Amino acid sequence: MNASLERVLTANDLSENVTENATVTIPDARSIPSLTTGRISREALPSAAELRVTLPVSATLDAEICQHRAEINAILAGEDDRMLVVVGPCSIHDMKAAREYAARLVAIEPQVRDRLKMVMRVYVEKPRTTVGWKGLAYDPHLDGSDDMAAGLHQARQLMLEINQMGLPVATELLQPLTAAYLEDLLGWAAIGARTTESQIHREMASGLGCAVGFKNGTDGGVEVAVQAIGAAAHGHRHFGMDDDGRPALIETAGNPHTHVVLRGGHGQPNYDAESVAACRRELESAGLTPRLMVDCSHANSRKDHRRQSEVMLDVLAQRMQGDDALIGVMLESHLNEGKQALPAASRLSQLRHGVSVTDACLGWETTEHLLTLAAERLRNV
Numbered sequence: 001m002n003a004s005l006e007r008v009l010t011a012n013d014l015s016e017n018v019t020e021n022a023t024v025t026i027p028d029a030r031s032i033p034s035l036t037t038g039r040i041s042r043e044a045l046p047s048a049a050e051l052r053v054t055l056p057v058s059a060t061l062d063a064e065i066c067q068h069r070a071e072i073n074a075i076l077a078g079e080d081d082r083m084l085v086v087v088g089p090c091s092i093h094d095m096k097a098a099r100e101y102a103a104r105l106v107a108i109e110p111q112v113r114d115r116l117k118m119v120m121r122v123y124v125e126k127p128r129t130t131v132g133w134k135g136l137a138y139d140p141h142l143d144g145s146d147d148m149a150a151g152l153h154q155a156r157q158l159m160l161e162i163n164q165m166g167l168p169v170a171t172e173l174l175q176p177l178t179a180a181y182l183e184d185l186l187g188w189a190a191i192g193a194r195t196t197e198s199q200i201h202r203e204m205a206s207g208l209g210c211a212v213g214f215k216n217g218t219d220g221g222v223e224v225a226v227q228a229i230g231a232a233a234h235g236h237r238h239f240g241m242d243d244d245g246r247p248a249l250i251e252t253a254g255n256p257h258t259h260v261v262l263r264g265g266h267g268q269p270n271y272d273a274e275s276v277a278a279c280r281r282e283l284e285s286a287g288l289t290p291r292l293m294v295d296c297s298h299a300n301s302r303k304d305h306r307r308q309s310e311v312m313l314d315v316l317a318q319r320m321q322g323d324d325a326l327i328g329v330m331l332e333s334h335l336n337e338g339k340q341a342l343p344a345a346s347r348l349s350q351l352r353h354g355v356s357v358t359d360a361c362l363g364w365e366t367t368e369h370l371l372t373l374a375a376e377r378l379r380n381v
């Protein structure tokens, strides 16, 4: 790293001890710990452009991702009456288990594709209520080493592989600077309950090429998600980073492919017909077409993963009774049910395979049963 910076002092810098135009060596402000900020260190990371060169998308795959996006957009537009199902682990912490899970979804996809459009949750960034492991993109070794260069590489690698298996990928975009590393691989993106109200996330969503679901707030408030849809539909000029990592003024076109995701709040569900109707009214009075996904987990399941089944069946029943605003569901599901605490770095070998290290998930058998049952019921409408 450049330890010092030489420059010619100007008149403004002159002091009693320095004569005009003297050349002195002064420390480079970038190399010294600052007394005026809380930052301790900084490590360079590859730029989004560099990572895309290392892990490129072929023209064939690019066309397939565009096709997935078109199908998802058609569901949102009411031109395709299948249900959108965003399904997969609460978070990815193990590439092997994620590949195994993807292979299982791929295997059942032909049995349900006439009624369901499945997108796999490949969540590599986790928002935390206070503190905790922040996801594969940040700490892929699960040990607090925060090897983000490896994390971004693994995240992109996994998303590439899952797309190559024929499954579209969904993720939560939490840190707008991270989005550039992954966005070309996404079929669908979420803006989480903790960030739906953020102008920065709405600006980011306005420039994404894929559909975006805005969660209601953690307090259950739907208004912020409705406002987010309006904000993201507009074009923006906003501060950001170009693909080479330089600060840039970014101009976006506005994203019309967005919808609300009902996830409940403050421990109270909001997937029941009354809450769905209230959200529908709120969207209509804002002049928006009502398009809603229900997240069967989080406050809608009262954080009990087993309840996701009853939430999903209730939503299906509402849809079969004719509520076509309900365009999709989200399920948190892994190879094995439940969750486990992330152990200390020295005991990582004790982790159980295919069990969530964040929120509790449904196991594979229940997930497979629910997906095939949903397709069957929707076939008989």
Ligand SMILES: O=C[C@H](O)[C@H](O)COP(=O)(O)O
Binding pocket: 090, 126, 127, 128, 129, 130, 131, 132, 298, 358, 359
């Ligand atoms: O979906 C995951 C969690 O609900 C979210 O990341 C918050 O997690 P935490 O409350 O365990 O921090």
Ligand SMILES: C=C(OP(=O)(O)O)C(=O)O
Binding pocket: 090, 123, 127, 172, 191, 192, 193, 194, 215, 263, 295, 298
């Ligand atoms: C963090 C998530 O959800 P929410 O933003 O609704 O809490 C999630 O779906 O992983």
